Amino acid sequence: MNKEWSEMNKKIQALLGKEATYKDGIELLIKLRNDLFEQITQIVNGYPLQAFYQMPYANADGYHSKTLSYSIWHIFRIEDIVAHTLIAGDEQILMAGDYRKKIGSPIITTGNELKGQEIAEFSKKLDIRVLYEYAKEVMLSTNSLLTNLKYSQMKAKYSDADKKRLIESGCVSPDENARWLIDYWCGKDICGLIKMPFSRHWIMHVEAMLRIKNKLCKIARKGVDPIAYCGFSCNHCFLSEWCGSCRTEYNVCSFATQYEDKRCPNAVCCMEKNIDGCYECSELEDCTKGFYTPDNDGAASAKAQAMFIRKCGKKAFLEVHDKLHERFDFAKTQEILGQDMNEGLKILEREYNK
Ligand code: SF4
């Protein structure tokens, strides 16, 4: 489990356990939920539609054997059911916002009953944008519920009437892989529910989503030229777990994501000029487009790398990167190549000729 999230979660549980620190616990819980939701936001904003119904770990045991869409649906259906039908006793966001139809989901359940390819087929039907809006509304609504809960309510238990209400809602499938949820939820007090559906459950599924998207990026980059249009090496990029290369649809380069169409201006320009990369362009040294914008602190080092490729070729470039990464510990190339493209080029040449 992610160390930071796991530590935060432990701290939350300890704070929630005492009346004097209870409010701090709720505050920290909301922070954890916001951090986790930010991961979901980045995934939804960054990846192509087909990423959301792929199952790169289809045969594995564990949450990562699902899809990205299913994971979002499942986390927030469970939360919606528990927060509204069980705890607050009011209408779920799915129904109140008429989301089922808008999302395109054939089910209103948690999805626990779905198996193997059924998960992929189900995921294909979901409108990821609307699903994200639904997830956000559920998250905000639960945050508000959590803020209004009092310490004295933490030990509140659930009865057979609550179980009946959950069964009658039709939101939990009678399938053996799903129906246990009702006993599980109703066997807990509110504090116990906060510990699972509202926090730990999120951590486990968000971690699985990160694993899925890392794998999808890796698959996308397979066989693709590892040199980015601007002159970076995708093989050595600190973003390579997030980004599947600007030469694929899994382009989540932090620079490209700043643009509405999610396309890096350097990549677009190279395509328009029908060239392999900026290293083939006569305007390289004076270019101020995209990543080469003068106020971008990585501009000079990107240019230095493109200039090196132009001079020595891609093979030499990848070799020099291997050497640099062996000798130095760095994430961004400007940490080594500095802020002057000519000096950066000299550093690369020196390293190559060593
Ligand atoms: S951010 Fe750029 S260099 Fe890094 S993997 Fe993506 S396209 Fe490649």
Ligand code: SF4
């Ligand atoms: S003009 Fe700039 S962005 Fe376009 S190909 Fe040339 S160097 Fe790259």
